[in-house]
Amino acid sequence: MDKINLDQADSNFRKELASQPGGETISACFTCRTCTASCPITAVNDKFNPLRIIRMALYGLKEEVLTSDFIWLCSSCYACQERCPQGVSITEFMTLLKNLAVKEGNMPTGIRVQRDTIKGEGRIYPIDDFDNKKRAKVALPPIPTSCNVVEKLFPPVRN
Amino acid sequence: MKYAFFLGCTIPARSRNYELSARKVADKLGIELIDVEEFICCGFPMKASDYKSAEIMGAYNLCLAQEKDLDICVLCSSCASQLTEVAHSLSEDGPDREQINDELSRAGLKYGGGVKVRHFARVLLEDIGIEKVKEHFIKDLSDLKTAIHYGCHYLKPSEIYDGFDDVENPKSIETLVALTGARVIDYPGKKRCCGGPVLPVEENVALSVAKEKLDDIVDAGADAMCLVCPFCSVMYDDNQKSIESEFGTDYNLPVLYLTQILGLAMGFDRKELGLNINVVKTKKILSKLGL
Structure with a gap:
């Protein structure tokens, strides 16, 4: 992996993160690597490294972090957060980074499709008549095939 | 209730x-x-x-x-x-x-x-109680060797769950499974995530995470895996064939829900418990149990 390049650092990023849920505790990180050692993703692919992401964020590498592919590899399993001796909410922090990346227009297609399906249909796997037929065959009750309340919860202006 | x-x-x-x-x-x-x-x-x-x-x-x-x-x-x-x-x-x-x-x-x-x-699972443990659950068991499952997968969000983040189980040494699911007589076997990556949330981002990474656990469970000699989350099941049951072909492995490991194991002990039959809908065939464990 390339060396971290500090020329692009944004000194305000650290403060911006500290003021949002999930970002309040990251400056407590003392680089012990317990997060990385506990991570099931790092174990199979070292492109994802929670400690490195925390350090990059603290150094102010905003653009590099928020346009990266690797933040999306966090499986939100909480192994790191549960074990962090400094009480850093690492999983919540990864969620914050992903949310900020989306606000800047960066997200994997799969995640975009999930979001749009849920906001449009109220379910990640919308139910159709065929599903209900299979359910009826084993005496399970039908599930609604449409959802109107999402229009009220998420009026077009939010999307 | x-x-x-x-x-x-x-x-x-x-x-x-x-x-x-x-x-x-x-x-x-x-x-x-x-x-x-x-x-x-x-x-x-x-x-x-x-x-x-x-x-x-x-x-x-x-x-x-x-x-x-x-x-x-x-x-x-x-x-x-x-x-x-x-x-x-x-x-x-x-x-x-x-x-x-x-x-x-x-x-x-x-x-x-x-x-x-x-x-x-928590309703059974805390609101019903293990003694009452056990009263309804009529079949002994002691010929079944199970490996428990707790998954992540059943226990974590621990601060929202009132400490109902220990994240680093969980016991709640095996307590319920052991009531049926089934043997619970330990394996190295017991606390590992299924990889599911990464599936829409990078399929190969997600399947690699799931593969590690299937390797560990089969090496430990389990007849079946037991879990409590449908998305974990998507990774281990629905995707088991894809993992086998992607990595050249062979598991043929039935993946059962906790409720299917409890249901077998209660005397329900294969179809009543949807065991015929499981992706990896469950017949070999049922015949091992004489069912």
């Missing part, structure tokens, strides 16, 4: 075996599961892209349970964690109640707090 039954998205579409077996077990134990047609996605899969909207969806579901004056029983671990977390954020001294209630007012709803969210 009565709960609003929260199925979430994955179960009605992809895990009818889990739903069938849970309803059978609940019925046997006198747990009344009330279907609420208006429930929508818990919000969990949207947390990564739009945290606030995910919270609104969770809160909407809590409002529906509140209207019926019921606590919620869930089968999916991700739904359990999302709804429990939202219930915390919206509790009396929680940070988000006012803001989320503003959003909910568009749907004519307001959350007042107090709805409890419980995973089905």
Whole structure:
């Protein structure tokens, strides 16, 4: 992996993160690597490294972090957060980074499709008549095939 | 005992075996599961892209349970964690109640707090009790060697779960499985994630994570895996064939829901528990058990 390049650092990023849920505790990180050692993703692919992401964020590498592919590899399993001796909410922090990346227009297609399906249909796997037929065959009750309340919860202006 | 039954998205579409077996077990134990047609996605899969909207969806579901004056029983671990977390954020001294209630007012709803969210396994342990569960067992499953997969959101983040089990040394599911006589075997990566949330991002990474656990469980000599979350099951049961062909491995490891194991001990048959719907065939373990 390339060396971290500090020329692009944004000194305000650290403060911006500290003021949002999930970002309040990251400056407590003392680089012990317990997060990385506990991570099931790092174990199979070292492109994802929670400690490195925390350090990059603290150094102010905003653009590099928020346009990266690797933040999306966090499986939100909480192994790191549960074990962090400094009480850093690492999983919540990864969620914050992903949310900020989306606000800047960066997200994997799969995640975009999930979001749009849920906001449009109220379910990640919308139910159709065929599903209900299979359910009826084993005496399970039908599930609604449409959802109107999402229009009220998420009026077009939010999307 | 009565709960609003929260199925979430994955179960009605992809895990009818889990739903069938849970309803059978609940019925046997006198747990009344009330279907609420208006429930929508818990919000969990949207947390990564739009945290606030995910919270609104969770809160909407809590409002529906509140209207019926019921606590919620869930089968999916991700739904359990999302709804429990939202219930915390919206509790009396929680940070988000006012803001989320503003959003909910568009749907004519307001959350007042107090709805409890419980995973089905936790309902059995805490609300029914192991002695009462055991009273209904008529078949001995001692010929079955199981490997338990706890998954992540069933237990974590621990701060929202009132310490009902130990994250680093969990016991709750094996306590229930051991009641049936089935043997619970240990294996190295017991606490490892299934990789599921990464599936829509990078399939190969997700499958690699799932593969590690299948390797460990088969090496440990288990007849079957036992789990409590439909998305973990998507990774280990639905995707087991893909993992085998991707990595050139061979597992043929049946993946059972906790409720299917409990249901077998209660004397329900294969079809009643949806064992015929499992992707990896379950016949070899049933014949091992003489069923």
